[in-house]
Amino acid sequence: MSVVQLEDVTKRYRNGDGWSNALSAVNLSVERGSIQGIIGFSGAGKSTLLRCVSRLEKPDEGRVLIDGADLASATGRDLRSARRKLGVVFQQFHLMRSRTVADNIALPLEIAGERPMHIHSRVQDLLGYVGLQDKQHVYPAQLSGGQRQRVAIARALATKPAVLLTDEPTSALDPETTASVLDLLKRVRDELGVTILLITHELNAVRAICDYVAVLDSGCIVEQGPVEQVFTRPMSRATERLLGKDLHLSQLATHLGKPSDHPDSVFLEIHFFGADATDHILFDVARSTDATFSILHAQIVNLNRLGHGSMLVEVSGTVSALATVQDRLRARGANVVIVEPWQNAPFTVSGHA
Amino acid sequence: MPELLHLLIGPTLETLEMVITSAAVSGLFGTVLGVLLVVTERGRVLSAPWTYRVLNTLTNIGRSIPFIILLVAIIPFTRWIVGSAIGTRAAIVPLIVGAIPYVGRLVEATLREVDNGVIEAVLTMGATPWQVIRKAYLPEAVPGIIRAMTVVSITLVSYSAMAGAVGGGGLGDLAIRYGYQGFRTDVMVGTVAVLVLMIQGMQWSGDVFARYYQRDTAPALSRGRRSLSRASRATAAFVSAGVVLGGLAAGVVTLHRSAAGPRPLRVGVCPIPHAEILEHLRPMLRRQGIELEILPFNDYIQPNLALSSGDLDANFFQHVPFMERFNHDHGTHVVSVARVHIEPLGLYPGRTRTTARLRDGDVVAIANDPVNSGRGLLLLQAAGLIQLRTGNSINTTVRDIVGNPRHLKIRELEAAQLPRSVEDANAAVINTNYALAAHLDPLKDALFVEHSDSPYANVLATLPSRASEPRILALARALQSEDDRKFILRKYKGAVIPAF
Numbered sequence: 065m066s067v068v069q070l071e072d073v074t075k076r077y078r079n080g081d082g083w084s085n086a087l088s089a090v091n092l093s094v095e096r097g098s099i100q101g102i103i104g105f106s107g108a109g110k111s112t113l114l115r116c117v118s119r120l121e122k123p124d125e126g127r128v129l130i131d132g133a134d135l136a137s138a139t140g141r142d143l144r145s146a147r148r149k150l151g152v153v154f155q156q157f158h159l160m161r162s163r164t165v166a167d168n169i170a171l172p173l174e175i176a177g178e179r180p181m182h183i184h185s186r187v188q189d190l191l192g193y194v195g196l197q198d199k200q201h202v203y204p205a206q207l208s209g210g211q212r213q214r215v216a217i218a219r220a221l222a223t224k225p226a227v228l229l230t231d232e233p234t235s236a237l238d239p240e241t242t243a244s245v246l247d248l249l250k251r252v253r254d255e256l257g258v259t260i261l262l263i264t265h266e267l268n269a270v271r272a273i274c275d276y277v278a279v280l281d282s283g284c285i286v287e288q289g290p291v292e293q294v295f296t297r298p299m300s301r302a303t304e305r306l307l308g309k310d311l312h313l314s315q316l317a318t319h320l321g322k323p324s325d326h327p328d329s330v331f332l333e334i335h336f337f338g339a340d341a342t343d344h345i346l347f348d349v350a351r352s353t354d355a356t357f358s359i360l361h362a363q364i365v366n367l368n369r370l371g372h373g374s375m376l377v378e379v380s381g382t383v384s385a386l387a388t389v390q391d392r393l394r395a396r397g398a399n400v401v402i403v404e405p406w407q408n409a410p411f412t413v414s415g416h417a
Numbered sequence: 418m419p420e421l422l423h424l425l426i427g428p429t430l431e432t433l434e435m436v437i438t439s440a441a442v443s444g445l446f447g448t449v450l451g452v453l454l455v456v457t458e459r460g461r462v463l464s465a466p467w468t469y470r471v472l473n474t475l476t477n478i479g480r481s482i483p484f485i486i487l488l489v490a491i492i493p494f495t496r497w498i499v500g501s502a503i504g505t506r507a508a509i510v511p512l513i514v515g516a517i518p519y520v521g522r523l524v525e526a527t528l529r530e531v532d533n534g535v536i537e538a539v540l541t542m543g544a545t546p547w548q549v550i551r552k553a554y555l556p557e558a559v560p561g562i563i564r565a566m567t568v569v570s571i572t573l574v575s576y577s578a579m580a581g582a583v584g585g586g587g588l589g590d591l592a593i594r595y596g597y598q599g600f601r602t603d604v605m606v607g608t609v610a611v612l613v614l615m616i617q618g619m620q621w622s623g624d625v626f627a628r629y630y631q632r633d634t635a636p637a638l639s640r641g642r643r644s645l646s647r648a649s650r651a652t653a654a655f656v657s658a659g660v661v662l663g664g665l666a667a668g669v670v671t672l673h674r675s676a677a678g679p680r681p682l683r684v685g686v687c688p689i690p691h692a693e694i695l696e697h698l699r700p701m702l703r704r705q706g707i708e709l710e711i712l713p714f715n716d717y718i719q720p721n722l723a724l725s726s727g728d729l730d731a732n733f734f735q736h737v738p739f740m741e742r743f744n745h746d747h748g749t750h751v752v753s754v755a756r757v758h759i760e761p762l763g764l765y766p767g768r769t770r771t772t773a774r775l776r777d778g779d780v781v782a783i784a785n786d787p788v789n790s791g792r793g794l795l796l797l798q799a800a801g802l803i804q805l806r807t808g809n810s811i812n813t814t815v816r817d818i819v820g821n822p823r824h825l826k827i828r829e830l831e832a833a834q835l836p837r838s839v840e841d842a843n844a845a846v847i848n849t850n851y852a853l854a855a856h857l858d859p860l861k862d863a864l865f866v867e868h869s870d871s872p873y874a875n876v877l878a879t880l881p882s883r884a885s886e887p888r889i890l891a892l893a894r895a896l897q898s899e900d901d902r903k904f905i906l907r908k909y910k911g912a913v914i915p916a917f
């Protein structure tokens with residue numbers, strides 16, 4: 065059963081004379097114990113979505129079900145107790161600067177009216193969990209960005225919420241710190257079973273820890289599903305743009321242009337997944353055909369638990385040789401795309417069923 | 418020097434009592450107001466647009482009333498709260514009322530600076546509006562509130578200088594009475610020195626505490642800076658504790674004074690010579706079981722109004738013609754109980770050193786209040802300088818001048834201002850109390866002095882209903898005693914003459 069369920073959630077904002085939809089009829093269900101990514105360009109409505117889930121904004125239409133209870137219509141005491149099932153982590157941390165690290169983590173417990181003895185032991189456990197025991201009497205101003213975000217995560221976990229909502233938790237951090245914070249989030253899910261909603265504009269964050277991803281564009285979810293599926297077989301322009309922007313392969317092909325001395329050559333963009341990513345598929349295929357290969361660009365990224373290799377290759381040969389190359393690559397599990405750099409479209413998808 | 422210290426101690430404690438009490442109380446109410454001005458705004462945690470609009474308007478009104486007007490306007494309220502509209506504690510009430518909207522605005526501005534993200538984070542924890550205020554807004558704003566209260570306390574020090582208008586005393590009043598009106602430069606300098614020390618101390622401890630609660634020491638610097646700030650924090654705590662204890666002590670002394678035995682007899686006076694005469698009589702009256710509370714006033718209006726409203730038991734500052742005119746103008750019923758002394762009015766030299774040398778077009782300054790102006794004109798007539806249509810009547814104005822052979826120009830000024838302005842005129846008619854305060858000797862310096870059978874004897878005055886009270890009668894007897902006669906003659910050497 066899904067722990068978070070959004071049904072036709074719509075949010076409008078005043079925009080000059082009229083109204084504009086920050087969210088239009090968003091439907092999403094988040095499976096218990098999963099890490100659900102929500103990705104989109106800036107202004108797509110990601111933060112608005114998260115603010116509707118935490119009820120910092122009231123949706124104009126639709127329902128926000130947390131464990132089956134509708135948060136969108138809740139008020140007063142009901143809203144406050146429903147909110148305790150959620151932990152929220154913000155890009156800018158939003159820690160209280162007048163409280164020490166330990167007291168910041170204690171705050172949600174104080175608000176929930178816990179007894180001091182219980183608060184103390186819970187705070188010590190959380191400090192140990194995020195590895196900041198030695199910093200407990202220090203004020204947030206004296207911490208690095210990564211340490212602050214760890215405090216914020218510990219604070220969000222204090223009341224043992226079922227769901228952790230995180231809005232760009234790593235966007236204010238450097239790459240190394242980003243990795244350690246993402247790692248911590250993954251541990252939170254693996255060890256504590258907390259469902260996580262990760263909002264981000266960074267593909268790498270989604271690749272690193274998400275099980276599922278939803279792509280948000282102009283207030284609409286344009287695509288959703290398992291991360292491998294969405295990122296390897298994009299079905300929408302928005303996803304393509306996100307991926308293309310990340311891989312730079314089509315731009316690279318466009319820059320190189322069509323080589324004039326090889327009228328029969330094509331640019332192929334090839335994606336491998338899993339253990340094969342490091343295998344020698346390309347060389348096996350090259351040896352078994354007449355076509356000549358020249359590798360223009362290659363990279364391997366870590367996509368969740370799987371490796372993801374991508375290459376831009378120029379292949380020259382007869383028409384039938386080119387067809388054989390593509391068939392054999394696909395037979396080995398690769399995803400093959402012909403890049404046509406002379407066209408205006410930056411990224412052309414073909415060849416998947 | 419010991420005399421100066423003695424003069425400064427009382428008013429310093431009074432100022433501390435006024436500032437500390439009013440800062441504490443207005444800090445409390447003002448913070449509540451500031452919080453409400455933030456949280457009731459539309460879209461905030463206690464969104465209540467109408468409440469917000471009402472509070473906002475009231476605050477603006479409060480902020481726009483000049484303090485000296487407020488002081489007078491809320492007299493009934495003051496009386497209801499502390500039981501009297503004069504004295505140090507009565508001055509505290511308008512100080513508080515005036516400071517609350519000020520504190521409110523400063524606290525509001527500070528709370529608006531609190532990161533809204535922090536407020537939202539606390540809301541997502543399931544906090545109630547009250548928890549948001551107590552756990553987030555207030556703690557995050559502590560450094561700002563400390564800075565605001567530092568500004569307010571310092572402002573209150575200068576506002577408390579106006580407390581003299583209601584007999585509240587304090588350093589500002591001391592500076593005005595002795596320094597400005599009394600030409601006591603040492604008192605003026607001493608007062609300013611104490612005020613500078615007080616304000617420096619407040620600003621400095623405010624800064625230290627605000628910095629301590631700021632909590633944003635950079636890690637690299639923290640060690641060195643922390644140990645330094647611990648030392649200054651300790652000193653700041655010491656200074657603040659001293660200031661607070663001093664204020665409390667002053668408060669306790671006031672309370673003690675009002676709690677012990679029957680209420681003292683409250684008499685409103687002019688500082689010189691009336692206050693000095695009463696001080697001399699204090700031991701004699703104490704032996705009869707009568708405790709005096711002597712309240713000096715800077716003006717001639719408040720002592721009669723305070724008497725009529727019951728805040729004073731008697732006053733001793735005026736002569737009968739003034740009293741009758743005041744009763745007529747203000748509908749009061751003040752009566753004389755005992756004639757005490759005459760302060761003969763004198764004509765003092767300015768640019769011209771003798772009466773004979775006054776010539777065509779010379780300027781002679783006299784007081785501008787109706788009674789003293791008429792009295793001054795009568796003196797000029799007695800000196801043979803002018804002639805009045807009204808003869809010896811006390812109801813005389815400059816328009817009644819029928820003979821002015823030397824074409825003197827008569828300039829009317831505020832009585833208290835005359836000693837200062839005499840240098841700019843050819844001569845001036847000055848009341849003896851102001852002349853004495855300015856170190857003019859009526860016997861040696863005056864060109865011409867009022868006759869000793871003048872109708873302008875200063876009297877002990879009270880309300881008809883109290884005129885036969887034993888304590889008032891005892892005070893009247895003391896004022897007309899042989900002991901008092903000897904004191905007046907010895908102390909004032911003829912500048913003040915017994916009139917009994």
Ligand SMILES: Nc1ncnc2c1ncn2[C@@H]1O[C@H](COP(=O)(O)OP(=O)(O)O)[C@@H](O)[C@H]1O
Nearest residue numbers: 077078086104105106107108109110111112113
């Ligand atoms: N409080 C607001 N008032 C008006 N418009 C808003 C408000 N918050 C967000 N928007 C608009 O809604 C859209 C989505 O914003 P946001 O959810 O912050 O995007 P993202 O987090 O994906 O960058 C943007 O066009 C933004 O301008």
Ligand SMILES: [Mg+2]
Nearest residue numbers: 110111112232
């Ligand atoms: Mg955003």
